[in-house]
Amino acid sequence: MKKTVFFIIILFLLTACQGYLEKAPDSNLDMQIDSEDKIAELLTGAYPEASYFTFLEVRTDNVGERLNGIHSRLNEAMYYWEDYDQEDLDTPLNYWNSCYAGIAQANQALELLSKYPKSGRIKALYGEAFLLRAYLHFMLVNIWAEPYGKSGSATAPGIPYLTKPEKNALVDYKRGTVKEVYERIESDLKLGLSLVDDDYYAKPKFHFNKKAAYAFASRFYLMKGEWDLVVSYSDYVLGIDPKPILRNWRNYKKEFQSNNKYLYIRYVSTEEPANLLLATTESRIARNIPSEKYGVTSETVDKIYNQHGIDGCYEHEKMRMQPHFLFNYNDGHIDDAQYIAKFDEIALSGYIGIRPKGIYVTNVLFSTTEVMLNRIEAYAMLGEYERAIDNLLVYLAAQYEERLSCPRTAYMQTSSENYQIYTPFYGMNINQLALVKIILGFRRQEFLHEGLRWFDIRRFYIPVKRTSKNKFYMPLEKEDPRKLLQIPAEAINRGLEPNPR
Structure with a gap:
């Protein structure tokens, strides 16, 4: 590798x-x-030969407690936002x-x-x-x-x-x-x-090729709130028609049918046009996400994928997106555990003990999907609402074959109570708030297991609450x-x- x-x-x-x-x-x-x-x-x-996916993802609101899940100190510490300073695979250190x-x-x-x-x-x-x-x-x-x-x-x-x-x-x-x-x-x-x-480059997708570099610029200026630059760098990546290079989940569903566990074959492939930059990391994520004590549960899946939608559109206020994402259930005795098989694994050592090393997993570091969502958010913040909505409709049709019939005004309606949740440093009017809420919901769905939700929690200052009886929980x-x-x-x-x- x-x-x-x-x-x-x-x-x-x-x-x-x-x-x-x-x-x-x-x-x-x-x-x-x-x-x-x-x-x-x-x-x-x-x-980077190490992955941030594991230790950041479990800090987010994407995960919950699984009955009979396998306990590890890292998994627990990250779930409760505790400091953890041990050196091992998948750790912050x-x-x-x-x-x-x-x-x-x-x-x-x-x-x-x-x-x-x-x-x-x-x-x-x-x-x-x-x-x-x-x-x-x-x-x-x-x-x-x-x-x-x-x-x-x-x-x-x-x-x-x-x-x-x-x-x-x-x-x-x-x-x-x-x-x-x-x-x-x-x-x-x-x-x-x-x-x-x-x-x-002999293998351009394992290097900062030009589109990957521009995708990085798109993310960088998104963090800075420099919207014109987000749009210009995203335009280079997406081209005139982004539909053919977005991640088509409906095609995944047709290809794998009931074999959801083999999704990773396509998800991390260099042949997948959505993938811009890949990295080979030493990680146990592929074998741990189905069974860890703190991970994706039926309850969190329902909240993330079926309770999100367009607030101002009655017909699509709650869009049932879960079937698009090829979820798997844990095969063992761990209740309530679900996951998406996004990660391949090659074990070089053959050792399968408690903490095996020599296990390599491909991470998608940048994708056209992220760039598309960045551009939609930038259009919203620039007040170019028609372009934001047009791009959102292209995104939903290309990735999921979802075609919405909402009036244009519906995408810019939401409760003012959401100002208590989303508070970026630059402020938003109600139209922007509504669109950003929609975009962040789809970002959350798309990048489950990949840690990107943590960066949105930080930049929008989103609070996270657990359902926990742990006496040390805050x-x-x-x-x-x-x-x-x-x-x-x-x-x-x-x-x-x-x-x-």
Whole structure:
């Protein structure tokens, strides 16, 4: 799965930015990276080898408690928004370390590239390195720091933004501010966009190809609330007619019929036109989501898929979307557990103990579906309501063959009580509120198990309440400090400012 001895050596060689674990690089592993091909391999190994899906998804309102579900400390801690600092697959610490290891490799590549004549391929490698550095910092700041905009981005602590390959493991870093981190991400993103070139990729969907880069820009400017830019970058990805490149769930249903467990064959395929960027991660998510104690239940499925719709349209106020999504039930003795088989799995070690490693799963990091929903939201916030509605109708028809007969005004009607739920830093009028509520509902359905709901909970300051008798349970409030994961203990020990608790 793209894991070669070369990458393993490089990963250990470049653990300086992973230096929060205080492990010095072994000089005996030093090796020459003396060709364009080796720099390209270095960048291939910089994509995150850890997944955020598991630890972010269970923090959302997509999950509930399953009777007789299999308990794990990570699953429980994330469900109750507790701090968890153990190193294992699918943990926050593992993702933090993987991101900084990737950043170290991107920085190393940038330093090496400076020694080469600026040929077309060298420029393309520069572009990939800048995009990787921007993306990895973007994910870190959106998990471990305040959301952009509302709570004083100019003063709120961000995360360390690293631009040079460190020569020593024990380095003191500063967090900077969220605003500063976003400025640096934007600078790298723009450089990457100007240089990225698909012609040099053998497997473009496992790299920041041009459409994946523009999809990243669409998400980045959505977080910033810069709507014109969201539209322009989304337009490049979606083209004149987005219908053929959106994820067609009706075709999935015809293809798999009653074999829903094999959905992953298509869902993570490089042949699926909706998939823009894929990553191979070491993860247990495929085997854990059917049976974990805290996961998707019949109750949460009904709420997410059958209780959402168009508030102003009586006929479609509650749209029954569940049948489109090919749900599976757990086969064992775990009551109430449902899941969608979005994840493949290849086990290299053959070990199937309690905490097996060497298990690789493909994650979809960017898709045309997300970009389409980003553009609909941007149109709504620009006050271009007709375009927003037109795009929404295309989305529903292309993905689910749903054709609604609601009057146009219905899409812009909702209760003013929803202002108590959705409170982004930029504010919304009632028309925008109604459309955003619709869009977020469909985003929630589409990206179940993939963690993206957590970012919407953060940027809209959505509260989350559990049905729980646990004496330590406290609901997650709108501006709850637990919406920021705690900085890893080793980083705090090195002097990095912890998040408030």
